[in-house]
Amino acid sequence: xxxxxxxPRDRVDAxxxxxxxxxxxxxxxxxxxxxxxxxxxDCAVLxxxxxRQLLTVDPVILGRHFDAAVxxxxxxxxxxxxxxxxxxxxxxxxxxxxxxxxxxxxxxxxWLREFHRxxxxxxxxxxxxxxxxxxxxxxxxxxxxLTLLGETDGTRVLTRQGARAGDWxxxxxxxxxxxxxxxxxxxxxxxxxxxxxARRPEIRAMMDVSDxxxxxxxxLTPPGTRAALDLTAVPRRRGCTVAAALSDGEDYELLxxxxxxxxxxxxxxxxxxxxxxxxxxxxxxFVRNPGGQTAPAALPASGYEHLxxxx
Amino acid sequence: xxxxxxxPRDRVDAxxxxxxxxxxxxxxxxxxxxxxxxxxxDCAVLxxxxxRQLLTVDPVILGRHFDAAVxxxxxxxxxxxxxxxxxxxxxxxxxxxxxxxxxxxxxxxxWLREFHRxxxxxxxxxxxxxxxxxxxxxxxxxxxxLTLLGETDGTRVLTRQGARAGDWxxxxxxxxxxxxxxxxxxxxxxxxxxxxxARRPEIRAMMDVSDxxxxxxxxLTPPGTRAALDLTAVPRRRGCTVAAALSDGEDYELLxxxxxxxxxxxxxxxxxxxxxxxxxxxxxxFVRNPGGQTAPAALPASGYEHLxxxx
Numbered sequence: 001x002x003x004x005x006x007x008p009r010d011r012v013d014a015x016x017x018x019x020x021x022x023x024x025x026x027x028x029x030x031x032x033x034x035x036x037x038x039x040x041x042d043c044a045v046l047x048x049x050x051x052r053q054l055l056t057v058d059p060v061i062l063g064r065h066f067d068a069a070v071x072x073x074x075x076x077x078x079x080x081x082x083x084x085x086x087x088x089x090x091x092x093x094x095x096x097x098x099x100x101x102x103x104x105x106x107x108x109x110x111w112l113r114e115f116h117r118x119x120x121x122x123x124x125x126x127x128x129x130x131x132x133x134x135x136x137x138x139x140x141x142x143x144x145x146l147t148l149l150g151e152t153d154g155t156r157v158l159t160r161q162g163a164r165a166g167d168w169x170x171x172x173x174x175x176x177x178x179x180x181x182x183x184x185x186x187x188x189x190x191x192x193x194x195x196x197x198a199r200r201p202e203i204r205a206m207m208d209v210s211d212x213x214x215x216x217x218x219x220l221t222p223p224g225t226r227a228a229l230d231l232t233a234v235p236r237r238r239g240c241t242v243a244a245a246l247s248d249g250e251d252y253e254l255l256x257x258x259x260x261x262x263x264x265x266x267x268x269x270x271x272x273x274x275x276x277x278x279x280x281x282x283x284x285x286f287v288r289n290p291g292g293q294t295a296p297a298a299l300p301a302s303g304y305e306h307l308x309x310x311x
Numbered sequence: 312x313x314x315x316x317x318x319p320r321d322r323v324d325a326x327x328x329x330x331x332x333x334x335x336x337x338x339x340x341x342x343x344x345x346x347x348x349x350x351x352x353d354c355a356v357l358x359x360x361x362x363r364q365l366l367t368v369d370p371v372i373l374g375r376h377f378d379a380a381v382x383x384x385x386x387x388x389x390x391x392x393x394x395x396x397x398x399x400x401x402x403x404x405x406x407x408x409x410x411x412x413x414x415x416x417x418x419x420x421x422w423l424r425e426f427h428r429x430x431x432x433x434x435x436x437x438x439x440x441x442x443x444x445x446x447x448x449x450x451x452x453x454x455x456x457l458t459l460l461g462e463t464d465g466t467r468v469l470t471r472q473g474a475r476a477g478d479w480x481x482x483x484x485x486x487x488x489x490x491x492x493x494x495x496x497x498x499x500x501x502x503x504x505x506x507x508x509a510r511r512p513e514i515r516a517m518m519d520v521s522d523x524x525x526x527x528x529x530x531l532t533p534p535g536t537r538a539a540l541d542l543t544a545v546p547r548r549r550g551c552t553v554a555a556a557l558s559d560g561e562d563y564e565l566l567x568x569x570x571x572x573x574x575x576x577x578x579x580x581x582x583x584x585x586x587x588x589x590x591x592x593x594x595x596x597f598v599r600n601p602g603g604q605t606a607p608a609a610l611p612a613s614g615y616e617h618l619x620x621x622x
Contacts, residue, residue, distance in 0.1 A: 147458035
């Protein structure tokens with residue numbers, strides 16, 4: 001379904017702002033608590049937070065993160081899941097989200113309904129309250145921006161910093177071909193996996209793979225080292241080349257550094273008992289690179305880069 | 312300055328995503344703490360919160376909330392101040408914000424620099440940490456969406472609910488003519504005033520006036536009552552008609568309900584001692600309206616409505 005109506009029927013401007021907000025509350029159902037805990041006041045009021053909190057924001061944009069071929073419910077799910085993946089990458093739990101919509105006045109009400117139902121289903125699954133938002137007109141565009149507030153479980157927050165020379169590099173799941181396979185909207189954010197890894201002391205640093213391993217790995221590579229990868233070990237989605245696995249992006253898998261002194265076999269065995277259907281694959285190590293650049297070895301300098309000039 | 316470059320120079324796509332994010336960190340200076348407290352990890356990590364928290368989101372959109380005539384630093388300031396006004400409306404304090412940018416690839420780097428400097432100056436003034444965000448391309452558009460996290464001071468949160476029949480209606484400052492006067496980007500969010508009002512037990516409900524008094528007052532009007540206004544008492548900006556004061560919008564003043572049993576003179580005297588240059592004006596009361604609609608009396612049904620069909 002294309003999000004914009006071609007005829008005069010089913011257009012959002014017939015609802016108006018007040019009508020759209022009332023409809024959104026209906027579509028979100030019990031994932032949107034009554035005001036002031038949810039939609040309907042100047043701010044949403046949230047309970048105090050005992051532990052450190054996590055805050056992240058990511059949009060979905062028509063023509064960039066989805067098109068008319070992606071079911072609107074999957075777009076709504078993707079919007080939340082992109083942000084859930086960021087909470088997972090630090091070992092946290094999601095709590096509450098707000099959504100800002102920028103849309104053309106010809107946007108189909110039916111598209112928006114399915115979008116919000118997909119968003120609500122995903123929110124329910126992960127215990128996220130949808131507590132507020134904003135709607136505004138942006139001619140010719142359809143953009144939904146979600147900000148997600150999460151919390152740690154009181155133990156460790158795993159950041160991108162902390163890897164050292166000698167540490168192993170590991171990744172969950174399989175990489176590449178996200179767009180062609182539909183993984184970019186069907187993926188499962190690795191929340192349970194992220195919390196499990198954050199509780200293991202041998203995991204030193206973590207992030208999610210969203211712009212492609214070749215680009216994202218730079219952020220985990222400690223100064224004075226380079227990432228030496230075994231390219232044959234990189235877990236690939238069926239039919240993908242190594243190059244695709246390294247640079248396609250939108251994998252939403254977890255990438256982590258494991259202490260050089262860790263008992264890898266014991267870690268892998270514990271992982272398999274807890275997550276029997278999801279691989280955790282060691283793909284290389286950070287090795288000393290005196291005088292060299294902090295750069296992954298044997299990696300093309302690719303990965304998805306926003307805002308590059310057209311070739 | 313128009314935000315989009317007409318020639319090949321000073322375009323954001325020459326920086327690329329990585330270059331733009333590095334520049335944003337420079338422009339934000341000390342308002343952006345080092346990662347993971349600020350930009351640079353999957354999420355921003357924030358300290359625990361002892362009190363109830365407030366969450367709000369509002370964008371600024373080219374052609375809707377600003378145009379080329381508004382200095383870019385004022386656009387950045389407005390983006391934060393719109394959200395600060397929502398925190399003020401509940402009597403809270405702002406803490407941390409994330410910003411999502413959607414922009415055409417021809418956006419001027421100089422425009423973005425001034426925008427972020429204006430944002431940072433306002434953040435510094437109000438003690439807001441700018442802790443993260445996202446950048447993505449939206450052809451032909453320029454949208455910045457800010458989500459603001461705040462906290463109450465441990466006492467009361469003033470919501471839109473709570474007014475009763477007989478309560479007085481009061482408003483801070485002067486209304487109308489926001490666009491023509493430049494008030495829509497020069498306004499001061501009423502944070503100190505909001506906290507002061509939230510500590511006064513005679514204030515029963517509060518909100519900010521952003522879509523115009525005539526529209527916003529509905530949200531404060533308790534069931535079974537109507538708002539009876541003294542239209543001659545509505546404080547107007549110089550040169551504004553009553554109709555303009557009622558419906559122009561973007562006033563960012565506080566509107567509150569004062570208990571019918573309050574000592575109005577004592578409240579006003581205390582207000583004048585604390586805020587000598589800002590009026591707090593009683594403009595009417597909520598009166599019983601048995602069987603009638605919950606609607607303001609003597610008010611045109613106007614105020615700014617987003618997403619209405621073009622006339």
